[in-house]
Amino acid sequence: MPEFMDVHHNMVGITAEALKEAHNADLAIQDEEKVEFKKAWADPESGVVYCLSEAPSAEAVQRIHERAGHPADEVHAVPLVV
């Protein structure tokens, strides 16, 4: 399954609890689109959040994020990994 990195901007001040809650909201419905959110990293100062996932498509990643209430600003397939 292809891997994707998606990026959320404008989450300045995000807390550990808020990140966990958002991640759990994705996990709760991700199976419906065969998406697996693997990890997320957040920088509360700049407000950027990076989410790594495996999914059938970028659209599937975005649909889960939208339904969970936090659409991504960018979704990139990342076929190359080292």
Added chain:
Amino acid sequence: MPEFMDVHHNMVGITAEALKEAHNADLAIQDEEKVEFKKAWADPESGVVYCLSEAPSAEAVQRIHERAGHPADEVHAVPLVV
């Protein structure tokens, strides 16, 4: 040690070999700044590359990338991870 995500734009068409070479160039000198590049993901289509590292500072990450010939466009501390 804090974690950082840095981002390179403008690498449209990057190949698996080029990514490996760039990553190895970082690995070759990273110890000099106590940086550890852990993983990198690349999207040849949009030209974006994400690098995850542990380092004493964002400046240390950027110095290694600069000396290896590929300065990052963004370097973010990512203190929150899920």
